[in-house]
Amino acid sequence: MLQDIVQAGLDRPILSIGVISVCYWVVLYHFTGETRKLQHVPTLGHQAPFLSVISAIYFVLNGQKTIAAGLKKWPNSVFKVSDITNWLLLTGNPKIVEEIRKAPENVLSSMIAIDESLQVNYTLGENVSSKPYHIPIVRAQLTRALPELVPEVIDEIQQAFGDVIPPTEDWTSVKVLDNTMKIVSRASNRIFVGLPLCRNPDYLKLNIQFTIDVVQTGAILRITPVFLRPILNYLISNVPDRIKAGMKHLVPLIQARRAANESHAAKPVDMLTWLMDGADEEESSDRNLTLRMMTINFAAIHTSSTTFAHTLYYLATYPKYLRPLREEIEDALSEEGWSKAGLDRMVSLDSFIKEVQRLRPLGCLGMTRVAVRDHKFSDGTFVPRGTTVGVAIEAAHMNSAVYEDPETFDPFRFVKMKERDTSKKFDIVSTSCDSLVFGHGIHACPGRYFAASELKLMLAHLVVNYDVRLENEGVRPADMWVATSRVPNPTAEVLFRKRKVA
Numbered sequence: 016m017l018q019d020i021v022q023a024g025l026d027r028p029i030l031s032i033g034v035i036s037v038c039y040w041v042v043l044y045h046f047t048g049e050t051r052k053l054q055h056v057p058t059l060g061h062q063a064p065f066l067s068v069i070s071a072i073y074f075v076l077n078g079q080k081t082i083a084a085g086l087k088k089w090p091n092s093v094f095k096v097s098d099i100t101n102w103l104l105l106t107g108n109p110k111i112v113e114e115i116r117k118a119p120e121n122v123l124s125s126m127i128a129i130d131e132s133l134q135v136n137y138t139l140g141e142n143v144s145s146k147p148y149h150i151p152i153v154r155a156q157l158t159r160a161l162p163e164l165v166p167e168v169i170d171e172i173q174q175a176f177g178d179v180i181p182p183t184e185d186w187t188s189v190k191v192l193d194n195t196m197k198i199v200s201r202a203s204n205r206i207f208v209g210l211p212l213c214r215n216p217d218y219l220k221l222n223i224q225f226t227i228d229v230v231q232t233g234a235i236l237r238i239t240p241v242f243l244r245p246i247l248n249y250l251i252s253n254v255p256d257r258i259k260a261g262m263k264h265l266v267p268l269i270q271a272r273r274a275a276n277e278s279h280a281a282k283p284v285d286m287l288t289w290l291m292d293g294a295d296e297e298e299s300s301d302r303n304l305t306l307r308m309m310t311i312n313f314a315a316i317h318t319s320s321t322t323f324a325h326t327l328y329y330l331a332t333y334p335k336y337l338r339p340l341r342e343e344i345e346d347a348l349s350e351e352g353w354s355k356a357g358l359d360r361m362v363s364l365d366s367f368i369k370e371v372q373r374l375r376p377l378g379c380l381g382m383t384r385v386a387v388r389d390h391k392f393s394d395g396t397f398v399p400r401g402t403t404v405g406v407a408i409e410a411a412h413m414n415s416a417v418y419e420d421p422e423t424f425d426p427f428r429f430v431k432m433k434e435r436d437t438s439k440k441f442d443i444v445s446t447s448c449d450s451l452v453f454g455h456g457i458h459a460c461p462g463r464y465f466a467a468s469e470l471k472l473m474l475a476h477l478v479v480n481y482d483v484r485l486e487n488e489g490v491r492p493a494d495m496w497v498a499t500s501r502v503p504n505p506t507a508e509v510l511f512r513k514r515k516v517a
């Protein structure tokens with residue numbers, strides 16, 4: 016009944032909430048002294064009350080252009096942009112990036128930044144940040160098990176490619192993003208939950224949709240005044256329904272695992288086993304285990320799929336690189352087979368993906384942190400408590416002092432850099448102030464070792480089994496931007512056929 020009344024009047028309340036939101040944030044940031052504290056930081060766009068909202072809207076619509084303009088104007092200092100709810104301090108200066116990396120959680124908090132941007136308390140639930148027990152599992156247990164898991168992942172990749180992109184004699188056009196997402200979710204879930212659930216189309220679709228719902232709900236709630244968030248969340252969020260749907264798939268499996276544990280059967284080596292072993296009493300409930308598994312899917316699927324889609328666009332734009340990659344992969348396979356040791360020998364393949372990530376990171380903003388207390392960077396920039404800081408990734412990835420001819424796609428760049436400078440690491444999993452796609456420092460992506468193996472296995476399988484090219488030869492499909500996030504072209508197609516060329 017209540018829901019019906021609310022639903023009937025939903026359009027108008029949403030407009031009202033929009034107006035209230037703008038006023039709320041303007042008052043909070045301009046008339047309570049918050050803006051004055053940041054007067055000393057150069058501003059991109061407008062700083063005055065209400066006009067700053069126009070700049071904020073421009074930033075949401077043109078995140079990349081705004082940050083690029085800031086970098087051009089202030090390449091070595093900190094600048095600020097209005098982000099509706101707050102001022103965002105940005106920098107491309109490697110010295111300050113290093114300071115952000117080193118700052119402890121009680122000074123610049125990554126957890127608060129994630130909570131804020133995804134509105135974790137409403138979407139994934141507060142326990143995901145207050146009890147992040149999945150992070151050491153992903154970082155340590157999953158990474159340690161990789162040698163054992165690689166044969167399973169490649170088995171799933173081979174079958175998934177066969178189902179999603181069956182090799183054909185003639186060129187066949189394939190829509191890239193949707194299909195890479197299907198392959199990545201299957202391959203990842205093979206070691207998250209195992210067979211047969213990792214092939215269940217409903218379960219896979221649900222996890223893909225869950226990510227979209229969490230991000231959308233989080234974005235809307237973030238710009239809503241704090242006091243209105245609970246009611247708006249109740250009105251708009253699909254997340255609780257998705258979790259219920261997830262339980263239908265996962266609870267029977269969880270219960271079967273519990274029964275098997277009681278009879279001391281051998282435990283499968285997978286994420287569900289590690290989660291069930293690592294969860295405290297509260298986190299061991301059916302709902303919380305389901306939510307944790309969906310949270311790991313959230314972190315893993317879109318990130319890896321978009322990276323793979325970009326990689327595929329580059330390979331199809333420059334099919335001349337198929338041959339050197341094939342030589343390297345076939346050499347490694349003849350010595351080591353499909354194994355972690357084999358993957359470690361595929362250094363050009365590693366460099367190819369890392370170069371794609373350098374040019375096409377997930378977005379233009381990284382390492383966001385919220386100041387837990389007043390802080391000062393070494394260049395004198397004062398960061399008041401509550402302010403969000405972040406790194407303009409382009410400054411690092413396009414730094415010509417580090418990357419020769421940075422605009423050029425040079426797929427074997429990192430192999431050459433390794434030969435020139437053996438003191439530094441240039442593997443896909445290595446992070447540095449010049450390589451920020453996985454973040455950098457204590458919060459750098461814990462899943463990057465798994466992601467790198469999975470991406471390398473998918474690309475190696477594709478390279479040895481298919482020829483690829485673009486209909487429009489040499490013209491890489493353009494990216495799409497959603498605020499500061501980069502999305503590989505969602506509609507572009509690549510031509511595939513069974514490998515004919517040596």
Ligand code: HEM
Nearest residue numbers: 314315318319322382452453454455458459460461462466
């Ligand atoms: C190409 C694929 C991936 C990319 C580009 C990526 C990127 C990132 C980035 C940029 C962060 C935030 C780092 C920071 O704030 O400094 C992150 C965090 C995280 N990633 Fe990944 N990721 C990928 C794949 C994965 C996979 C496969 C998993 C799980 C198996 C995973 C699990 C996580 C988790 C749990 C966090 C949160 C860590 C924390 O808060 O300390 N990621 N990832």
